Amino acid sequence: MNVETRKLETGEIIVLPKGRLDARTSLAFKEELRNIAEAQPAMVVVDLEQVDFIDSSGLSALVSGMKAIRQNGGMLNLSSPRQQALTALRLTLLDRVFPIFPTLDDALEQGDLLSP
Amino acid sequence: MINTQDDAGVSLSHLWRTLTGGGLVFLSQSEEPHDRLEQRKLPGQVRRAYESGQTMHGSVHDGALWWVVHEAESEASRLSCIAWSSVEGPWGELLTSWTELLSRIAARTQEADELTKALVSSWDRLTLLYELMQIAGETEDLSLMLESVVRLLAQVATARDVFLVLREKETSINVTASGDPLPQPEVLFESAVLTQRPVTLAELHRALREANSPLARMKDLLVAGILTEEGHVGILGLLDPLENNFDANDVQLVASVAEQVSALIQAEKARARRAEQTLLEHELAIAAEIQSSLLPDRLPELAGLELAVMLEPARQVGGDFYDVTRTADGDHLLMLADVSGKGSPAALLTALLHTAFHAEAAHSDDPAVLLSNVNELLYHDLDKAGTFITAFVVKFNLPRQEFVYASAGHVDAAYWQHDRQAVFFLPATGLPLGIEKRGEYRARSAEIAEGNALWVYSDGITEARNERGTLVGGSGLADLVDAVYSAPVQRQIDCLRRYLHIFTGGKAPEDDMAAVIVRAVRREDQACHAIPFVLPATLESIYDFVEQMRLGFPGRSAGNLDLPQSVLDDVSLAFSEVASNQVEHAYADGDGVILGRFEANPMRVEVHLFDQGLPFDPDEVGLPLIDAEDPPERGYGLRLAFGLLDVCEVERLHGRKNHWQLVKKISEKMEP
Secondary structure (H helix, E strand, O other): OEEEEEEOOOOOEEEEEEEEEOOOOHHHHHHHHHHHHHOOOOEEEEEOOOEEEEOHHHHHHHHHHHHHHHHOOOEEEEEOOOHHHHHHHHHOOHHHOOOEEOOHHHHHHOOOOOOO | OOOHHHHHHHHHHHHHHHHHOOEEEEEEOOOOHHHOOOOOOOOHHHHHHHHHOOOEEEEEEOOEEEEEEEOOOOOOOOEEEEEEEOOOOOHHHHHHHHHHHHHHHHHHHHHHHHHHHHHHHHHHHHHHHHHHHHHHHHOOOHHHHHHHHHHHHHHHOOOOEEEEEEEOOOOEEEEEOOOOOOOOHHHHHHHHHHOOOOEEHHHHHHHHHHOOOHHHHOOEEEEEEEEEOOEEEEEEEEEEOOOOOOOHHHHHHHHHHHHHHHHHHHHHHHHHHHHHHHHHHHHHHHHHHHHHHHOOOOOOOOOOEEEEEEEEOOOOOOOEEEEEEEOOOOOEEEEEEEEOOOHHHHHHHHHHHHHHHHHHHOOOOOHHHHHHHHHHHHHHHHHHHOOOEEEEEEEEEOOOOEEEEEEEOOOOEEEEEHHHOEEEEEOOOEOOEOOOOOOOOOOEEEEOOOOOEEEEEOHHHHOOEOOOOOEOHHHHHHHHHHHHOOOOHHHHHHHHHHHHHHHOOOOOOOOOEEEEEEEEOOHHHHOOEEEEEEEEOOHHHHHHHHHHHHOOOOOOOOOOOOOOHHHHHHHHHHHHHHHHHHHHHHOOOOOOEEEEEEEEOOOEEEEEEEEOOOOOOHHHHOOOOOOOOOOOOOOOHHHHHHHHOOEEEEEEEOOOEEEEEEEEEOOOOOOO
């Protein structure tokens, strides 16, 4: 798995993980999110469009990253999850924790939530 | 030798005669002048001056001028010059400088001589050490080697005799250059043990006298101990009837030769050990050949039954053995036996057992009668060899759908009864073969119903232990049977090997391990793809297995396993979460094994996982309530598994193992 991170001129940070978010990759991903949190961004969007598999350790990494960003006064949105990731988020009730948006633009504009 | 001094002396006296018409001699210390003065009588005063070391400058005696010059510098070899002449002149200075010159040349010559001597001696010794090293390659006989050592040392050392005494366990070796054995070597042994360096006569004299040893009459003696890994094994030394014959060089020589000899002895012992080992290996290879030639070429094909075997000797040849034959009325008989002992004796007894088994099978159709007869045949040989054999014999009575078995002191066999979903142990029905001359055995039977299986094995399997010393035991074996029973028997055997390998941490087996599995085929199982698994309880091994599962076990499933990918994804994710939970919670305190089976048919996928770890406590690790403001960072795994599956249940069995059942139904809507 690799992760692309970019910062918009307006200050939002977009994180784009690719591949499988499982026990072999999620530790590195969690570290990446915690590093991002240290810069105290107001808004981070994790774009899940290219994540084809996520397991409980991947979910744990997302929760851990979100908490770190929140503690620094920011927020974390998820965007464009594939079916497997969306199922995993719903089964674990994490769809009530993360704001989840169908597209990256929605996540940046904070409209059209996927989650209830 | 270098003759510079003499040559120079001759040249100078020739020159003197030409110059003065007189004569000249150079004399070294205490040399008698008369011997060298040609036709000239030495005047008394000149003689006295020469002898007292006084100088004489051109004094007239007996009608000639006389000079006596002594070289002053060198103490050791003072050179003097006596000269006469009929012609007056300033000859004194000339003679002084000539004498000095000649004296220097002389000193150099002597130095060179000594150097040469030392060089020759050290060259000899070096050659000796080299030749000593060559000895090892010349012969394998230790006493011949030692004789060569003594002979070589006698060539180099300035000694009347050289001796070498070795104290072996059975015989001792006592070699000398003279051929006469060294008398009372024990006295020297004791002294040599006390010190690490060569011992001289002065240190030994008292001990030799007290022991009344003839060696006490020797005027000089040097002895060094020969030290090997086994301690002081011998002595080496020099003898001489001259006092103070041996110097520091000899001490050094004896010490280094003693060292060489100990290296020779050690090399020889190592070679002997290797040769013995090779012989043993050769013998074992023959025994292995005998034994493997006795094993059946193939297992019988029995309608409705499948058979598989494993045999893993702990060393090259073990006592575990299996055999098949037929009774008088045509039923198949199978035997698994454990001959007590290893190597060729075990192989020979195995051959006897093989012969007796086949001979007796032709006369009896009852495993109990057969064992009793085999016992009677082998009793004498087993008793003589002080050993015994345990054996389990089973007859497959297909028309009556039963296994008939008898066991001569063999470890309990395991019987899987499918309708009760449980393992029952079948204990011995008599004593091992070779214990009593008239052994009594009972025959028992068990039903061959679909799905039932019989595991006959040797105690090497149940007594295999892990690093903490825990045995596999009957319970470990029963757990394995319970986990993998639905798979084809060859896969079950593979699982047994894997289980033993993981359980023992990959150690080489301490005892032979043999097993036979016989199973009555179940039609339902044939329609279902059963993949049994045995995994070390590590996350890595689980992820590797999950990857195989997600891909539908490429290359492993017989036939087509056309499962919808979404089902494989859900089941493999749920499996991964449950198995990770087993690693992290059930085996929180150490290593372990996760075993079970994956079964699939067109209607559903069912996975059973077992662990022998701590009980699962749903309250402790269970499903956390999610507080949206402060969600937990862990604990989503089982929630995922529960959500993805139709059934995800855990139960504690027999107070020692956890059983997880994972079921995913396949609906018709799902695309393959």
